[in-house]
Amino acid sequence: MTLKAAKTWFLRLLPVVLFFICYYCSQFYFESYGGSRKSPQPTVSLCHSYRMKRKLDSLKLNVSRKTELFLKLEDFFWREHLSAEALPYGIKGSELLLLKVLAVTSSYTMPANIESLDCRTCAVIGNGFSIKNSSLGEIINKYNVVIRLNDAPVRGYEGDVGNKTTLRLFYPESAFYNPGVHNDPDSLQVLVPFKQEDLRWLKEILYDEKRIRKGFWKPPPQIWLGRASQIRVLDPYFLRLTASKLLRIPLKPRKQQKPVHPTTGILAVFVALNYCDVVHVAGFGYPESRNQKQPIHYYGKETMRSMKVGFKASICNGKTELWLVL
Structure with missing residues (x-):
């Protein structure tokens, strides 16, 4: 074979050789990123994610990523475990009340269209x-x-706080008489039971029993128009970890x-x-302490001064309220 012929064959084979070299290099490249065939994110995005992860880790929030939020009848009475703690951090001593409440509500999950999302974006709206x-x-x-939290209104404030509500966390003293006024028809009303009386109140509402008013620091609604299908009871696990961790x-x-x-809050x-997967927070924060006349909430007329008076009164009555931004 002449030199000219050899050169011609080499030039013909060169693209094939380069193809196989590139193929095997690409295989190594993708495997080094965990075997994924998807290209890694751009450098800017990777840096942003890395910075966000470092910032989150530095907060030491001890988040467990438990995504089943609500108590379920079958798990907590027959299969999973017995609670070693009483409310608000466990259900010990309240099993019979819960049995009756969960038997009526009968639904213990988030809406299917949210559960199926690959990435859930969430906004927690405070009342500040x-x-x-x-x-x-x-x-x-x-x-x-x-x-949303407690009895914070939506109607009339839509421009600032929106009008969409997926979950509203509340306890009896902070319940709306009619949840339909300030919530979507499909909004879930999530009871946070701080004490046994809270579960008793909900049971009496659901079964239309005689209301017992003792045990509350503020009279809860004696008639509550929440729909049983939209009621959930938050797992005390979350309050326990919020407190301890x-x-x-x-x-x-x-x-x-x-x-x-x-x-x-x-x-x-x-x-x-x-x-x-994404959490943004709005509406949290007290007014500056020197501004005693500025309202605390985006609704109503309660000020720092009136809150201070109310706090003193609650101490005099032997009850201490822990105030956060609500």
């Missing part, structure tokens, strides 16, 4: 004055899950030490961190 005149309503409505609150206070529990954030 900071969200007033923010014009965030349209943005808030775009999140997959919107979590996030806030470092002792679950069993010492003698003569009054118990202090997390508020629904910080609890809602912790629940979102467990359930959601």
Whole structure:
């Protein structure tokens, strides 16, 4: 074979050789990223994710990523475990009340269209004055899950807080008389049972029994129009971890030490961190302490001064309320 002929064959084979070299190099490249055939994200995105992960890790939130949020009849009475703690951190001593409540509500899951999402975006909307005149309503409505707290109104404030509600965390003293006024028809009403009386109140409502008013620091609604199909009971697991892991609150206070529990605000954030892939928070934050006349909430007229008076009164009555941004 002449030199010219050899050169011609080499040039013909060169593309084939280069193809196989590139193929095997690409195989090694993809395998080095965990065997995925998808190209890795652009460098900017990777850096952003890395920074966000470092920032989240630095907070030491001890988030477990438990995504089953609500108590279920079958798990907590027949299969899974017995609770070693009483409310608000367990169900010990409240099993019969829960049995009756869960038997009527009969649904214990999130909506299927949210459960099936690959990436859940969630907004936790606090009740603080900071969200007033923010014009965030349209943005808030775009999140997959919107979590609201207690009796914070929506109607009349849609421009700032939106009108979408996926979950509303509440306890009897903070319940709306008619949840339909400030919630979507499909909004889930999530009871956070801080005490046995809270479950008893819900049982009496569901079974239309005589209401017992004792045991509440504020009279709850004697008639409540929440639909049984939309009611859920939050697993005390989340309040227990919020207290012990996030806030470092002792679950069993010492003698003569009054118990202090997390508020629904910080609890809602912790629940979102467990359930959601993206969590954004709005409407949290007190007014500056020197401004005693500024309202606390985006609704109503309660101010720092009135809250201070109310706090003193609650101490005089032998009850201590832990105030967070609500």
